[in-house]
Amino acid sequence: MTDEQAENDQDKPDFAAAWADIGSSHKSINMAITETLRAAILSGKFKTGERLTEVGLAKAFDVSRNPVREALRVLEVEGLVEINPRKGARVALLTVDEVQEIIELRAELEGMSAKYAARRCSDEVRVNLQHLLNEGNRADATNDVAVLAELNNTFHNQIAVAGKNRFLVGFMKALNEKTQWIFANRPEPNMAGNWKEHAAILEAVIAADDELASVLAKRHVEDIGKEIARATEEQER
Amino acid sequence: MTDEQAENDQDKPDFAAAWADIGSSHKSINMAITETLRAAILSGKFKTGERLTEVGLAKAFDVSRNPVREALRVLEVEGLVEINPRKGARVALLTVDEVQEIIELRAELEGMSAKYAARRCSDEVRVNLQHLLNEGNRADATNDVAVLAELNNTFHNQIAVAGKNRFLVGFMKALNEKTQWIFANRPEPNMAGNWKEHAAILEAVIAADDELASVLAKRHVEDIGKEIARATEEQER
DNA sequence: TACTGCAATATTGTATACAATGGACAGTTT
């Protein structure tokens, strides 16, 4: 989900553009709308709390209200949208406390994931992780920010998958998305120096050092939490 | 939506009965259907893998297909239903591996929850937990199975809530539901002696012994896992 | 000014209608 999400839009998100690619695809409209809406929310194109009327979205997508309704119901379960019966839908709000709770839980789960990954990853997966480590180190050395951003994202998913627990993977995906969302609604985060921590975790996993991997991964997320706290304070001022 | 619609049809699982209560309520039909369907699946009234056609359900509920569709979309996100575009919906399947993963994760999260609860619960919550403990002990002593079953359920929720992390509460609710679902699709589980373990966990939480609470809670779920494994083997024979 | 009542409007909730797809089955061809 990377390619041509070009920022060629004015103030309102240009759904028609993202729309064209889908026409001939085989997924149904409601799924496409769900994905587009989810991405729009997570990237901050819709502000938190902003009202989402069915007719408004339907017109923006040039579809009927039905697929929009289904998408909104799905996003509600995911926690990105808040629906009040007979009143309508809004982009969900995250309180400061909730942000803390997200980070707290994510730290625990990331640690758990790294622990499992270190214990369980097959030789094949180990090779893949080593490859990811090399790529990241190279990008870090040459300061290739675009590649690094991409690798940072894949890193978390790879660790989760290597842990071999599908439900843990799902939960972490949800929490990762929320973290992304938090950052999208705050002043630019400082993601530099992030890879160093990722590299250390990868090395521990590859070395099958579950205890170290777990501690490093947990601390890594806690660092992210501190970064968010810093950015939040800055925003308050 | 008058209340007299109750005695219409009774060929399908008796939704009409559950339906009557809802009429005057203020939640929308799609939500009511979601809840009813969820309960039906979790309690095993629909077998895993069973096909769920929109018209079939719509007729059973005596509504149009729209609310049913929305409910199915929601239940898909929750993992209880599996939807294939243009083919339809089925009650989801759980492989043996997935059952193991659910238990594994639930054990970790229950441990985490108990740890947090022991650390964080206020005096007021502590009193509530003590009350729950007393009630349970009494029901256990008098072998009041109905009450015990009820208390067993509330126990897990109370611990989770006392942990003061909303997202952890949500994840555990999902995993608890899945556990319930697993049992519903297997020969009768042996829930006796269950309270003893709950009581020990409660005592540790009340005593603010986070480490002990965590270990006991984790082990408790692992015991449930063993019970499931036993029941599964029995079923295979 | 502040407030109540009420009509007008906006929006959601649900039903119905139609289009498109997938699967089963019979008949044909090789």
Add this chain to the structure above:
DNA sequence: AAACTGTCCATTGTATACAATATTGCAGTA
């Protein structure tokens, strides 16, 4: 017999229509 093909039927996907509810604006009153 096996593979192919076209047709019918069941079902899903989407649009439109209508009903129910919430919100807004404003006149009128104290």
